Amino acid sequence: MPITDRVNDYAEEVTAKLNDLGFRVESDLRNEKIGYKIREAQLKKMPYMLVVGDKEKESGCVSVRTRSGVDLGAMPLDEFVAKLRQEVDTMAK
Numbered sequence: 001m002p003i004t005d006r007v008n009d010y011a012e013e014v015t016a017k018l019n020d021l022g023f024r025v026e027s028d029l030r031n032e033k034i035g036y037k038i039r040e041a042q043l044k045k046m047p048y049m050l051v052v053g054d055k056e057k058e059s060g061c062v063s064v065r066t067r068s069g070v071d072l073g074a075m076p077l078d079e080f081v082a083k084l085r086q087e088v089d090t091m092a093k
Contacts, residue, residue, distance in 0.1 A: 001028045001037045003053035010057040014050060014077060021081060042067055050080070 002011040008029050018025040026046075028037045034051060041049045050062040055074070062080055064072040075083075 001034060001041070001049060001051050003034050003051065005031065007052050007054060007057045011052050014052065014062060017077065018081070023084060038065065042069070048084075 002008050011027050011029065015025050015027045028041070030037070038049055038051070045067060047067050049065045049067075051065065052062055056062055059074070059076075061074045061076050063074045064080055066072065
């Protein structure tokens with residue numbers, strides 16, 4: 001979920017990378033307030049929401065929030081992918 005239209009390209013880049021790695025992922029590029037986008041994603045029971053803004057774009061990070069509203073903070077995209085892989089592998093066992 002991009003905070004502003006300026007980072008839509010980075011949001012699409014993150015979406016494409018996660019999609020290429022085999023994760024189900026959606027982008028919300030609508031011109032809505034970020035709080036509204038987060039609330040909608042929580043109602044849809046999305047396990048994770050990745051919020052990107054100018055800072056995240058510059059550093060190649062994503063800000064991660066869980067469905068329950070816990071803010072995991074900013075982390076490099078590769079670190080988030082590793083966390084997701086570990087979680088998927090744990091659930092598969």
